[in-house]
Amino acid sequence: MLPDSGHPDPLPILRERFGHAAMFPLQERIVRRVLGGGDALVVMPTGSGKSLCYQLPALTLPGPGTSLVFSPLIALMEDQVAALRAKGIRAQYINSSLRRAERERRYAKLAEGAYELVYATPERMHKPEFVQALANLPGSVKLLAVDEAHCITKWGHDFRPAYQQVGQFRRALRSPPTVALTATATAEVRTDIRRTLGLDEVQMPLFASGIDRPNLRFEVLDCWDDDAKLAALAEVARAWPGTGIVYFSLIKQLELFAARISELDLPLELVIYHGQLDAAEKQRVYQRFIQAGPDQRLLLLATNAFGMGVDKSDIRFIVHAQVPGSVESWYQEVGRSGRDGRPSLCSLLYCQDDLAVQQQFVEWMNPDARMLAEAAHHAQAWPHGEFDVDDLRPLLIRRDRGDRRAEACLTVLEKQGVIAPVGSSGRYRFVRPPEADEFDPADIEAKRERDLHRLLDVVKLIKADDQRAFVIDYFGLDADA
Template structure:
């Protein structure tokens, strides 16, 4: 099939099968690459139609598409949507019984299924990997692909083995999709998934209809009052993000006491501690308009397809700019004006650091490695948990670190085999890796603080984090409105270090220049994460060498 024929067929399928008459920026380019057999990484904003990038070309491929998606609810929504269009799609997840699972396997073997959705945890099962391989899939789709990167804001060890899966499935075309991936994340995704000569499509991160603002609010009561006042003053539905479950209940109650247009706001809390049925009810009520505002932890929002959300308010800093961008991206998907406001205080950073997962201690890592080396037959992670008395989740994190430093390897049955290297050195390597990752997490939080405190154009700061340059202040953020962005721009000077260039710091080592903001330069160092440096101090003390 020629490229011209492929484009024609893609347009035809999009119109006749899915009812889509126009492509959004970047979609057709990515689809064409997939049809041509080229690995592809597509980074596109929330609401830009990422699912179309695999659904349309998969209809032209000879073999099923395997879609790895992190949440069962998202898998189910996609399956229902495809079935409604007469396309055979199935799920393979923990909700299926043995009979239902066997039925899906049989349909795969008979080539009756065009799409099969599963979570990465399912790939730990021997039967899943073997049956998928036997079906000879033509396309492997990895949704939320930033989860594969230790630089990503939602790193998940289960995603690490997707590179091995590619080979086990017979090397189908690989398509990675995400709404948020900075340059370091994109580089690691390509490496981890072993993408071959991939096309990397990065659609514009700018959402001009979103008005950006940050409001200092250190006092808890004052912050609550300010958030409620802001939400009550904006017409339409919205989402308020809080840091803790307790705060969701507190803010929802306060919002429910507030009136707008002669009636009380309809507000509800949402967090992972609520019963599943209650979470489903809140989700549905929000989508159909029975709620004005949902107050949630980050457990809410993934898979929300509601175009008329008019505001997203954060009652505290997110854990990173990646998370923040993804969360505010749920506002204004209809292209109409919407607001994204961050209420922040110095104590937020300490709370976020407290809530972040601490790395496994050295004793636990050594204990797990010793158990693997002493095992008569290769153990599973649950075997190790029983033997060591450690929690399964902790054992999994230890194994992930040990795998990444080459101390152990997983076989096709997900059993663990030791390497022959020196144990003490391997444990030390694993601990250094854990410490590096923790430093990265802290540095990403520091970038969130810098966004909140910048006096420059807030949109320029946010976009530059993702590698996108906005030549002039945006005119639609608080710093542009109050004039500080203009003053900041006048005081700025050109950076002597080009963006993306590699540099070496006298203390922090080698890194990549990501951002220039006035007299500050942001570098992502390989070993210590993001650092914001004073350009004057850098030049005065000769701290950076361009490589």
């Protein structure tokens, strides 16, 4: 890449600090625009090099200051910072998982200009200490990156209320060059991202990689019962050597299939991953998965708790044994297969009864305003400081132990900033009481309807004659973008 006249050349930084000789053409176009002072909306699959599109300009832009990255995913930001620091890059993260003393230490270092890149959750925008540290920073915030940008909009599949203020915060930073990044965004979501940031399509043009990946084979198989699903899984495992993932919506269904697959004479190694495993077992399974070679034919049965940040290029097949909750989540999950460019299978086993499971999830994931207020009250009154979902569940759910509304309450309270996670242990601490009108019944019902509409889109995907064509049309992107 030849630098534009008057713009810094990123190639020496790319070679010396990232260890790469060149960029992909799309990455180059994005980096060129940002170094020229422009903004960019980036839609690229997970694992395709989105992060370099802001990390490289962040280190190349001249002058004192830092670059700020907002990300809602604490675990992922911690992994990214660890990877940058291993390269000798002065990166750090600030989020609610840190103890107060450590957060204050990092605020002080930020104010001194010690960091080249700072990762933070969007909720930090509302913390005076964070705002003051940025104000005291030598120089300025030279670049703003908004990762998982679909979380900005209520039309996205993982809305984070704090992200709604990112446009106002950007203006308070004197509108530095801004990169908004996501793996999946419909045309409606892209429009809302720009609106929230206060930019239009000319000011923030779209840079999208081709959504069509010819090496991925899509199929939907009608399966009337678990026996039919088991037969389909066995056929896939025999026909596609290498590492594979089978996704389930319910842990009990995952465990049932794990037992039944173990009884079959299949040449594979079977492992499981779900949210109820302890941290040590999750790490063990993750490492085993990453290290598995094709000849070992590892088969992972997992819920959607597995996958974010997974960097493995040779996943040969991904099967959804139960209907997913949205086209976006399905596409993100199948998109983890075949990143090495070799043929890979993406199979969805459709049983109409599974739709009822997802409909129940929609009800569970949208607890009413009364239950949210009650959960906030119990969190504030909890006598032992830190708490987890098992502490609050008996106070909220009196009968059905399978009811997931307690988990949903904690998710909503965390997104609203009422509670904050403590480390990665699944425990929380109380932060503030909710405002009087914070849990609006009309907003809750509107979200529930959006979730049901997304499930209807999954049915349309299943019934489509051509799933590839449906996906291209759904996201409003050309096949080769």
